[in-house]
Amino acid sequence: MSTPPLRAKESKIPKILHPSTLTKKVQSKLSTVITPKKENIYTIPNILTFSRICASPFIGYAILHDQHALALGLFAYAGITDLLDGWIARRWKLQTVVGTIIDPMADKMLMTVLVVALGMKGALPLWLAILILGRDVALAISAIYYRWISLPPPKTMARYWDFSLPSAEVRPTVISKWNTFLQLGLMGLTTVAPVVTAVDFSQSLTVLQYVVATTTVWSGASYVFSKDAVKILTQPQQKKGEGKENEKEVVVEGEKKREL
Secondary structure, three states, X not given: OOOXXXXXXXXXXXXXXXXXXXXXXXXXXXXXXXXXXXXXXOOHHHHHHHHHHHHHHHHHHHHHOOOHHHHHHHHHHHHHHHHHHXXXXXXXXXXXXXXXXXXXXXXXXXHHHHHHHHHHOOOOOHHHHHHHHHHHHHHHHXXXXXXXXXXXXXXXXXXXXXXXXXXXXXXXXHHHHHHXXXXXXXXXXXXXXXXXXXXXXXXXXXXXXXXXXXXXXXXXXXXXXXXXXXXEOOOOOOOOOHHHHHHXXXXXXXXXXXXX
């Protein structure tokens, strides 16, 4: 009595999902859905923004050591690059999601350094320094939170700090832009005052300080109540009916292989 031939153990993987049945076209489409899209972060606007971040500590050092001319020059550089990076990004379509994050980050770092340094030198009232720093700390904590909850899985620290993986886009409110402009104006005028000693800026500084205090509170509240301030980015999904077409293509390919 002959022994029946051994049958090969069938794979438990459904034929529709088996790698051998997937065409290169389908694999390519699936990879675009599963893999988060990366963007080029090494653009001229982002480099200018990063240089502004690097210049901030030197501005603080110059203020604390009474090198007011150097501090004013570096502050002017920061202001010029702040205008240039946005103009270049719009002119040559180099906008990036990471740019929407590090640009306000650079502004806030510069503002923090100026507030701390000028506050320590007594050129800025303590109550105003606490108000400005308190708002910025609250916004920074919120940004960390939104970055984490919007990060595509797996959530790891390496992926968290990989800014080429966009997850959340920060959109400054109108009052926030005015607040940044007024804050930088106040810091600039406070930095200019020790250099241009022939002009008395005391009254102008006092008025501007109260205006900045008002816009600081107002802009902080705008991030809380505005629905467009933070946008959670979603991964690209298949178009309607595209998934069914891919499924049919996989089935047809599998049938052809079985016939062979």
